[in-house]
Amino acid sequence: MFSPSTYRSRREHLKxxxxxxxxxxxxxxxxxxxxxxxWYTFRQDSTFLYYTGLNQPGMTLLIDLDEGTETLYGxxxxxDDIVWTGPVPSxxxxxxxxxxxxxxEASALDTTLKNxxxxxxxxxxxxxxxxxISLLKxxxxxxxxxxxxxxxSLIRTIxxxxxxxxxxxxxxxDEAAAISADMHLEAMRVVRPGMYEYELMSRVHATALEQNGxxxxxxxxxxxxxxxxxxxxxxxxxxxxVVLVDAGAQTSMGYAGDLTRTFPAGTAFTPRQRxxxxxxxxxxxxxxxxxxxxxxFRDLHYLACEKLVEGLKELKLMQGDPAEAxxxxxxxxxxQAGLGHMMGxxxxxxxxxxxxxxxxxxxxxxxxxxxFKSLRLARKLEPGHVVTVEPGLYFIPTLIxxxxxxxxxxxxxxxxxxxxxxxxxxxxVEDDFIVTGQGYRLLGKPVPKTVEEIETVRREHL
Amino acid sequence: MFSPSTYRSRREHLKxxxxxxxxxxxxxxxxxxxxxxxWYTFRQDSTFLYYTGLNQPGMTLLIDLDEGTETLYGxxxxxDDIVWTGPVPSxxxxxxxxxxxxxxEASALDTTLKNxxxxxxxxxxxxxxxxxISLLKxxxxxxxxxxxxxxxSLIRTIxxxxxxxxxxxxxxxDEAAAISADMHLEAMRVVRPGMYEYELMSRVHATALEQNGxxxxxxxxxxxxxxxxxxxxxxxxxxxxVVLVDAGAQTSMGYAGDLTRTFPAGTAFTPRQRxxxxxxxxxxxxxxxxxxxxxxFRDLHYLACEKLVEGLKELKLMQGDPAEAxxxxxxxxxxQAGLGHMMGxxxxxxxxxxxxxxxxxxxxxxxxxxxFKSLRLARKLEPGHVVTVEPGLYFIPTLIxxxxxxxxxxxxxxxxxxxxxxxxxxxxVEDDFIVTGQGYRLLGKPVPKTVEEIETVRREHL
Numbered sequence: 001m002f003s004p005s006t007y008r009s010r011r012e013h014l015k016x017x018x019x020x021x022x023x024x025x026x027x028x029x030x031x032x033x034x035x036x037x038x039w040y041t042f043r044q045d046s047t048f049l050y051y052t053g054l055n056q057p058g059m060t061l062l063i064d065l066d067e068g069t070e071t072l073y074g075x076x077x078x079x080d081d082i083v084w085t086g087p088v089p090s091x092x093x094x095x096x097x098x099x100x101x102x103x104x105e106a107s108a109l110d111t112t113l114k115n116x117x118x119x120x121x122x123x124x125x126x127x128x129x130x131x132x133i134s135l136l137k138x139x140x141x142x143x144x145x146x147x148x149x150x151x152x153s154l155i156r157t158i159x160x161x162x163x164x165x166x167x168x169x170x171x172x173x174d175e176a177a178a179i180s181a182d183m184h185l186e187a188m189r190v191v192r193p194g195m196y197e198y199e200l201m202s203r204v205h206a207t208a209l210e211q212n213g214x215x216x217x218x219x220x221x222x223x224x225x226x227x228x229x230x231x232x233x234x235x236x237x238x239x240x241x242v243v244l245v246d247a248g249a250q251t252s253m254g255y256a257g258d259l260t261r262t263f264p265a266g267t268a269f270t271p272r273q274r275x276x277x278x279x280x281x282x283x284x285x286x287x288x289x290x291x292x293x294x295x296x297f298r299d300l301h302y303l304a305c306e307k308l309v310e311g312l313k314e315l316k317l318m319q320g321d322p323a324e325a326x327x328x329x330x331x332x333x334x335x336q337a338g339l340g341h342m343m344g345x346x347x348x349x350x351x352x353x354x355x356x357x358x359x360x361x362x363x364x365x366x367x368x369x370x371x372f373k374s375l376r377l378a379r380k381l382e383p384g385h386v387v388t389v390e391p392g393l394y395f396i397p398t399l400i401x402x403x404x405x406x407x408x409x410x411x412x413x414x415x416x417x418x419x420x421x422x423x424x425x426x427x428x429v430e431d432d433f434i435v436t437g438q439g440y441r442l443l444g445k446p447v448p449k450t451v452e453e454i455e456t457v458r459r460e461h462l
Numbered sequence: 463m464f465s466p467s468t469y470r471s472r473r474e475h476l477k478x479x480x481x482x483x484x485x486x487x488x489x490x491x492x493x494x495x496x497x498x499x500x501w502y503t504f505r506q507d508s509t510f511l512y513y514t515g516l517n518q519p520g521m522t523l524l525i526d527l528d529e530g531t532e533t534l535y536g537x538x539x540x541x542d543d544i545v546w547t548g549p550v551p552s553x554x555x556x557x558x559x560x561x562x563x564x565x566x567e568a569s570a571l572d573t574t575l576k577n578x579x580x581x582x583x584x585x586x587x588x589x590x591x592x593x594x595i596s597l598l599k600x601x602x603x604x605x606x607x608x609x610x611x612x613x614x615s616l617i618r619t620i621x622x623x624x625x626x627x628x629x630x631x632x633x634x635x636d637e638a639a640a641i642s643a644d645m646h647l648e649a650m651r652v653v654r655p656g657m658y659e660y661e662l663m664s665r666v667h668a669t670a671l672e673q674n675g676x677x678x679x680x681x682x683x684x685x686x687x688x689x690x691x692x693x694x695x696x697x698x699x700x701x702x703x704v705v706l707v708d709a710g711a712q713t714s715m716g717y718a719g720d721l722t723r724t725f726p727a728g729t730a731f732t733p734r735q736r737x738x739x740x741x742x743x744x745x746x747x748x749x750x751x752x753x754x755x756x757x758x759f760r761d762l763h764y765l766a767c768e769k770l771v772e773g774l775k776e777l778k779l780m781q782g783d784p785a786e787a788x789x790x791x792x793x794x795x796x797x798q799a800g801l802g803h804m805m806g807x808x809x810x811x812x813x814x815x816x817x818x819x820x821x822x823x824x825x826x827x828x829x830x831x832x833x834f835k836s837l838r839l840a841r842k843l844e845p846g847h848v849v850t851v852e853p854g855l856y857f858i859p860t861l862i863x864x865x866x867x868x869x870x871x872x873x874x875x876x877x878x879x880x881x882x883x884x885x886x887x888x889x890x891v892e893d894d895f896i897v898t899g900q901g902y903r904l905l906g907k908p909v910p911k912t913v914e915e916i917e918t919v920r921r922e923h924l
Contacts, residue, residue, distance in 0.1 A: 022683065028496075031493050031502070031590070032589045032590065032814075033502075033505040034490075034505050034506075034507065034508050034589075034807070034808050034814070035589055035808055035810060035812075035813040035814035036589045036682075036813070036814060037810075037813070038679050038808070038809065038810070038813075039680060040493070040495075040502045040503075041502075043496050044496075045496065046496050079860070079864070082860050083690070083798060083858055083860065083861050084690045084691045084798075085689060085690075085691050086686065086688075086691070086692060086694075087860070099864065127494045127496075127497055127498045127593045128493070128494065128591070129590070129591035129594070129595050130591045130593060131593060132591070133591050133605055136598070136605070137605075137666065143595055143598070143599075186494075196674065198671060198672065198673075198674045199672045201671060202668040202669075202670075202671035202672035203668065203672075205667070205668060205671055206664040206667060206668035206671075207664075208664075209660060209663060209664035209667055210660065210661045210664035210665075211660075211695070212658065212660045212695070215501050218501060218503065220598075224548065225752060226548075227546075227547060227548035228545070228546045228547075229546045229547050230547070230548060232548075233674070234674065259736070265884035336546075346494070346496050346497055346500070347500065348497060348499075350497075350499070350500060350502075351497040351498070352494075352496070352497035384893040396545055398541070398544050398545065398549070399545050402541070456653075
């Protein structure tokens with residue numbers, strides 16, 4: 001973890017901004033997979049981690065803004081615990097490492113909160129049912145009623161603070177991206193036609209673990225890149241397949257990386273694969289090169305979409321004016337997703353606090369049309385923001401069938417030609433960038449990205 | 463999954479045994495790690511899996527014993543789902559694959575249950591907060607009150623049914639144990655002094671994934687084998703360390719393996735390590751050779767403990783009559799755990815339904831003394847039971863210090879000699895067995911276990 005002063009100064013900022021009342025930050029608990037003590041790998045709540053650095057389960061931080069006190073609630077190890085788990089730090093030691101003034105047994109929190117009017121408490125949105133049950137116990141608050149009690153001031157303060165990464169955080173993001181880069185290098189080197197997807201996936205996952213990291217999100221590794229949320233790994237990889245890998249590591253401190261590469265299982269892309277890949281790559285580079293403070297990420301999204309349309313026009317899959325096509329949403333037949341998102345302790349940073357608070361502040365309005373609505377981030381970029389850039393082309397037979405039936409946007413889509421391309425699959429390229437004073441910097445280290453670079457890796461390792 | 467008739471006949475048995483009322487079997491949902499859609503790897507509830515074979519999240523099976531109907535509740539994929547996740551089976555198709563007569567949207571379940579008196583419903587113990595929240599929604603049942611409404615008849619029926627593995631289940635258990643064996647072979651081959659524990663752990667984990675399995679429980683891999691629940695992997699492995707690995711795979715159908723090996727990081731055990739290892743191995747073999755139908759597993763535990771005492775006497779760490787020492791609990795200074803447990807779809811099979819229902823049926827009473835209380839399984843063995851056998855020796859400095867201070871059981875413990883052994887670490891050997899008509903059968907395949915076998919592997923691979 002960082003030094004106690006880092007966490008103390010983060011909390012000082014929070015206190016000044018929120019002003020009065022009680023700030024309740026609930027750490028995560030262990031979750032049983034199939035019985036109470038068979039736990040998933042523990043993942044701390046990122047906001048709790050940001051303000052305390054403490055990566056142990058079952059703790060709560062209560063900040064009384066009016067009294068000016070901070071109290072860490074948790075459970076001290078018993079002698080039984082020490083027999084079974086070895087020596088572990090005491091609650092006082094944990095509090096001290098986070099610069100927190102006092103620590104108390106969790107049972108004392110029950111008493112305190114049961115005597116506190118809910119109106120005094122700043123609550124965050126819940127995403128774990130364990131927290132919903134705690135709120136029921138403390139305040140008699142029904143799960144369905146929690147959202148009425150979210151604290152907008154607390155949410156906004158946290159989002160604005162966590163969005164801008166300090167130098168020590170940027171180093172963590174570099175580490176996460178570098179491990180993520182190794183995961184992709186490993187996949188690109190060891191893939192062989194005839195392998196099952198799960199075999200290749202095991203190497204990608206192990207690469208994160210062997211550097212004392214873990215996966216930041218479920219790995220996507222598939223010969224069907226057009227299936228966007230694909231966590232099935234049962235296909236056999238064919239000679240002429242491309243493999244799409246979307247995988248990222250989290251560091252032991254919890255910071256995330258998020259990269260995507262699409263590469264051939266053999267030594268070379270087929271001509272069609274190369275054409276599609278290069279369209280995506282050109283779109284990616286166009287957006288990256290325009291990344292700098294003051295730019296609306298939404299505009300980068302539009303730019304990337306236009307570049308996709310330009311490329312698809314050359315393949316005779318689209319026609320008409322690219323900007324008009326994008327305004328009409330014609331590109332969403334091939335690119336249904338957003339260009340990217342914020343990153344930090346969460347791979348979609350602070351998504352649990354509200355996508356729009358993070359991505360659409362102030363007057364920015366989310367476009368609710370198909371495709372557009374999937375853009376998580378529209379916000380004006382500032383130095384210290386960390387974003388992904390990840391355009392793609394996805395040929396989804398069901399979607400193509402639906403559009404074709406109603407001849408949707410036929411002024412832009414060449415349905416006759418498209419018939420030959422419905423099995424063209426999916427392509428995506430994704431890197432992580434931090435916005436600097438003048439522009440941007442790639443996090444981690446470069447992973448082969450051009451057709452030539454990728455084919456060189458494949459030839460050298462097959 | 464197995465054939466629909468397998469699940470249908472399992473449910474028929476359940477219905478006959480339980481008789482009347484409504485049986486509510488809640489499948490598991492996805493759990494967000496750090497925001498709602500960043501999910502842990504999905505793990506289905508094992509009871510739901512046993513009676514349906516369905517491995518998809520968010521489903522519930524309701525069996526009306528009085529009407530004789532079975533209804534699967536879930537959510538049909540929308541066109542949006544199909545765009546993002548590819549083609550998935552419909553709810554009707556899922557029900558058919560499990561031999562379930564009808565399927566309905568989950569919202570219909572809310573209506574049904576809100577109009578059902580709780581007394582009619584057979585409830586199982588909950589271990590996920592998601593289920594506690596469902597029970598609150600359906601019946602207004604407070605989380606703290608759920609245990610009063612557990613259905614003893616349903617619990618007992620399920621336990622007795624799931625305890626006895628059919629031939630098709632035994633094949634799954636063999637597969638799980640075989641993948642687990644490969645995990646241990648990999649660790650035993652690739653360990654090198656100077657490695658970090660997490661580097662070796664990554665290879666063990668990957669071995670499960672690359673065979674389309676996953677880990678059945680968090681891997682224990684440590685140079686501090688005396689720390690029984692150790693999920694820290696940050697130590698560097700030294701030249702003269704032994705590494706204790708307790709790891710098992712689950713198959714894609716959810717059946718678990720659970721093996722432990724302890725082996726040197728170099729090419730050979732030191733003389734002291736060999737002595738301790740051989741004591742554990744002899745204890746292991748003594749218990750295994752006596753495994754057969756009709757034997758109380760508790761008696762195997764006592765036998766294994768006596769063998770440990772006999773070995774420790776030879777090292778002058780204990781004295782007196784071994785049987786008396788075990789009755790007095792003197793062995794628990796070195797072996798604080800139980801000899802083994804039931805296995806199946808859960809690595810501790812059905813632990814969520816109640817350890818005592820599984821391990822201490824009828825008149826068997828759990829001994830609540832330190833050490834003894836950790837024996838999960840006392841039950842008389844029957845053909846089809848699957849058990850682990852896993853004796854160990856654990857030198858826990860804190861515990862030794864406490865006992866020494868009060869000279870506890872000094873008639874059996876040689877505290878003066880013990881002073882030289884407090885840093886002796888931890889040793890365990892564990893395999894999985896199915897009880898047969900006459901005796902037992904090792905599940906999976908043998909993993910090197912004698913000192914000679916292990917040292918041969920180390921020499922060949924270092």
